[in-house]
Amino acid sequence: PNGDKITIHHLLTHTSGIKDFTKMKTLSSIAQKEMKPEAMINFFKNEPADFSPGEKFDYNNSGYVVLGYIIELVSG
Known part of the structure; x- marks a missing residue:
């Protein structure tokens, strides 16, 4: 959500409003798993x-x- 409004500055300064995955109740389903950034974002x-x-x-x-x-x- 809000991907068209969130800037890199928002991400760097913790002002994006994106849901923090560490505060999600379903975190235990991925805890202890090695995941690439794209898979984490999909979560x-x-x-x-x-x-x-x-x-x-x-x-x-x-x-x-x-x-x-x-x-x-x-960076490729």
């Missing part, structure tokens, strides 16, 4: 946003997974 990408991008700060591990995937795509 949380359809979760509703917690808030609109830029609305507030909320530490978020999911944003850094997205950033890592962007770096993989851009």
Whole structure:
């Protein structure tokens, strides 16, 4: 959600509103699994946003997974 509004700055500053996968009740289904960034993103990408991008700060591990995937795509 809000993929057309979330910027890299939002991801870097924990202001994206993306659902933090570490706070999801279904986390145990993937815990202890080695996963590539794309698979991790697939785990949380359809979760509703917690808030609109830029609305507030909320530490978020999911944003850094997205950033890592962007770096993989851009750097090849």
